[in-house]
Amino acid sequence: MAQKLQTGTSKTTRYAIWAILILTVLSTVALYASMFLSQDNNYKEAKVQQDNYKKYQEATEEYNKKADKQAKELSAKYYNSFKEFRKTPSAFKASDVKELEKKDLKVGDGEEITDKTTEFYAYYIGWKPDGSVFDGSFNKDELKLPLAVKKNNRGWGVIDGWSEGIQGMKVGGVRELTIPADKAYGSNGSPNQQDSAKSIAPDTPLKFIIMLIPKFEEIPQPNYKDYGF
Structure with a gap:
């Protein structure tokens, strides 16, 4: 009897080919699904960031409105008391400044500044x-928001001439400080890239003339960290 010839592929081989084809299709589908999900997640994250940024902008605008209103209210209260010192600044001989000098222009009757x-x-x-x-608090014929200085475990966060110069002052008082370079910005100076007139050479x-005022309720400024940045 003649031997039957084998033609085409075996059943096992056909099963293997189909299995490979199915796996290839499934892998392709999974890849596209993964890409789609990744793009969708990126879109959602971008949308969240966009929304948070919008909320931060709105909060900042609201803060600026409230801060501007408060600045005007405080200016109306203190401008006349401080404006008489506006013309005080005049040239002085730098080489004559050897140590910190304090000169009370007006003695206050409020709380005294101490180490505590x-x-x-x-x-x-x-x-x-x-x-x-x-630098200063005048903005044309108004005053900007007062400078609020808080002490922490690293000190006041102001130059030494201020930290030492305000000691003994009382709220409501006005004091002129003459500050040597080593108690100001020292050998580094304080450059200002936006406005050279505000730069201080090494x-x-x-x-300075400083007028202390009573504590007022500060308006909390938006913190970008609270908005996911």
Whole structure:
């Protein structure tokens, strides 16, 4: 009897081919599904970040409105008391400034600043030896929000001339400080890239007039960390 010839592929081989084909299709589907899910997750994350950023912007705008209103209210209360010192800044000889000098222009009748004080609030004017004002609380014919200074375990967070210079002041008082360079910004100075007029060159002594005011209820400023950034 003649032997029957084997033609085509065996049943086992066909099963293997089908299995490979099915696995390939399933793998492709899984890959596209994974890509789709990844894109969907990225879209959702981007949407959440966009929403959070919008909320942060809205909170910041609301803060600015409230802060501006408060600044105007406080300015109306203290502007006349502080404006008489606006023309005080004048040139002085830098080489004559050897140590910190304090001069009371008005003695306050409020709480005294001591080592135990944890916060103070002030309007101020700061100027350089050439008499130019580099910083201050005046904004045309109004006052900006007062400077709020809080003490922590690293100190006041202000230059040494301020930390030492306000000691003994009483709230409501006005004091002029003459500060040597080593108690100001020292050999590094304080450059300002946006406004050169506000830059302070290295080894520059400074003068300030500071008026302490009573504590007021501060408006909390939005913290970007609270919005997922």
